[in-house]
Amino acid sequence: MKKIAFLCAILMAPVAAHAQSMPAWKSYTQTGNPANIVPSAGTTDSVAAWIAKKVDTSSGTSTNQALTTPAITGGTSTGQTLNSATVNAVSLSMSGTSLPLNDSSGNQIGTLGNTGNLSLVGWASTYRRIIPDSLKTAADGNDDAPSIQRALNILATDNQLGGEIVFLPRVYNINSPITQTNQGVWRCVHGHMTTGGAWGDATQRYGGTWFNIGSSFIGGTASPITISGGAAIGTVIDGCAFFEIQPASTNPAAGQSSYSWAPSAYPFVIDMESVQGDVTITNTLWRGITKGMYSDFSGRLNIDHVKADFYDVGIEIHHSYDVDRINDVQEWGFNSSPYDVIYYKTQHGYLIRLFRADTPFIDKIFSINMFTALEFDTDAAGTSASGASEAGGAPTKVQIGNLTCDGSIHCIVNNASGATFKADIIDYQGANNTQSAFTAFDGSAIEMAASGYGQVDKIFSQAVGESVIHMFGSGCSYVSVGSVIMDETGAAAGASGYLNDSNTCTATSFAAYNELYLAVPPIRAMASPPSTWTPSTANRHLYWPSPVAQE
Known part of the structure; x- marks a missing residue:
């Protein structure tokens, strides 16, 4: 005992x-x-x-213990092997050594250094997803551009082959320029609401990732986002939405001869300089944007699935020698369409502007309330941002699929001598939607302001105030069309009923006269059509074959 x-x-x-x-x-x-x-x-x-x-202890130290579901609160745990453990920590501090990180097979995939830097190795280093929010500092204030730049700098300085910049479903404020010089993917959250939110309220945007272009860019030439240099080949911008705070509309009544609203002088949101190939911009939304995307000396540009409300220019391409593709673009009043805003867009709005562009492919384009959906212009020879020589010239061999223009003055405008294009379907409606009654603009489906050559399969037109095809350049043009249907049964005020109009021109390599050839006779549905198909016979030829009845 x-x-x-x-x-x-x-x-x-x-x-x-x-x-x-x-x-x-x-x-x-x-x-x-x-x-x-x-x-x-x-x-x-x-x-x-x-x-x-x-x-068992020795000098205050316990060794070689098997701990089952331990709860360690405070203090220090040294030299432990944790299997299938869950670690909840406010912070992990390193002192004097580094921590190797292994995957489930025991292969090292990274190292946490004693300064807190994480380095990836092996397979983990070949595919990175960087969230710029994790790189934001207090000094950035309300500007998200510096943290995005830090993420892009990681891709540009570690000798890797790019990675993903992953954005959260929130509004990112861009108040200073961002430059990307290496391949990288901007991965945004889809699901944006195309309508809703106050006209000038940056917070009332619903769903997905948004970029608010700050007022600091107004009046400047530097773009908020610049993609530059040959190492940026393969860059992708996917699922992102952009907006700018614009002057408020006064919401005037319809029927005025002119209106005074104008957007703020923002530069192009995205500027692609000397990338020389394969930038993809897809699944994007642009609400209330003065100028959208600009490309110079950067061929093989891919722009796909765009919903937009552009005021001045949507897409502008210069010095491109290698097959750009623009597909599935819807220009609509997503930011609201008061009459003064509609008026500005019909006088100044260009959805797509092509300067020197060789064999671009354009398809599934819908444009409403713009001056024109597609314009051809001439590039001057020059030097690119990378120092390379740039040949000038006109857009050539432009391949157009379906082009629909509603409430617009024109569908195609050619200002570039020597431009050539082919189109499958052109659907043109020239109603002036700022008027209270159905009224036609003094417009045309195809405006040949300079000499050129065009082939079109089908044209359907309504509310044409000038003529379906208007040729008035100083040099002569040639256009051939498979079939034309002119539907003026809606009796738009100011509709001319003319198929073609032209002026005196100088012979070119395209034609000695302004020449329009149709494969079949046109159809004109109009209550009181004019007695002729053209108001003038000056230096022009208009032809179609006479039908022959078949038994």
Whole structure:
């Protein structure tokens, strides 16, 4: 009995530097109570049961222990191997060494250095997803551009082959320029609402990732986003939405001859300089944007699935020698369409402007309330941003699929001598939507302001105020059309009913006269059509074959 009591007293002594659970034993030698005598075994409170729970120590250190579901609060754990562990930490501090990170197969995929920098190795280093929000500093203030630039700098300086910049579903404020010089993917969250939100309220944008272009860019020439240099080949911008805070409309009544609203003088949102190939911009939304995308000396540009409300220019391409593709673009009043805004766009709005562009492919274009959906212009020879020589000239061999223009003055305008194009379907409606009654603009489906050559399969037109095809350049042009249907049954005020109009021109390599050839006779549905198909016979030829009845 005394021997057991003596052992009990020893076990009650505290173990220094270890916070372990202790039995609630009392010493029989002190209490004289037989109930306090501790049995050697056989109960959960026996000496044997508690010895099994003890931890051996040496100089305050416990080694080679198997810990089952431990809870470590505070202090330091050194040299531990944690298997299938869940670690909740406010911070992980490194001191004097580095921490290797292994995958489930034991292969090292990274190292956390003693300065807190994370370096990826092996397969993990070949595919990166960087969230710029994690790189934001207090000094950035309300500007998200510096953190985005830091993310892009990581892609540009570590000798890797790009990666993804992953954006969250929120509004990013862009108040300073961003430059991308290496391949990288801008991965935004889709799901933007194309309508809704106050005209000038940056916070009322719904769903997905938005970029708010700050007022600091107004009046300047530097774009908020510049993609530059040959190493940026393969850049992708996917699922992003852009907006600018514009002057408020006065919401005037319809029927006025002119209106005074104008957008703020923002530069192009995205500027692509000397990339020389394969930039893709897809699944984007542009609400209330003065100028959208600009490309110079950067062929093989791919622009796809665009919803937009552009005021001055949507897409402008210069010095492109290698097959750009523009597909599925819808220009609509997504930012609202008061009459003064509609008026400005019909006088100044160009959805797509092509300067020197060789064999671009353009398809599934819908444009409403613009001056023109597509314009051809001449590039001067020059030097690119990378120092390369740039040949000038006109757009040639432009391949057009389906082009629909509603409430616009023109569908195609050619200002570039020597331009050539082919189109499958042109659907043109020239109603002036700022008027209270159905009224036609003084417009045309195809405006040949300079000499050129065009082939069109089908043209359908309504509310034509000038003529379906208007040729008035100083040099002569040639246009051939498979079939033309002129539908003026809606009786638009000012509709001319003319198929073609032209002026005196100088012979060119295209034609000695302004010549329009149709494969079949045109159809004109109009209550009181003019007696001729053209108001003038000056230096022009208009031909189609006479039908022959077949048995």
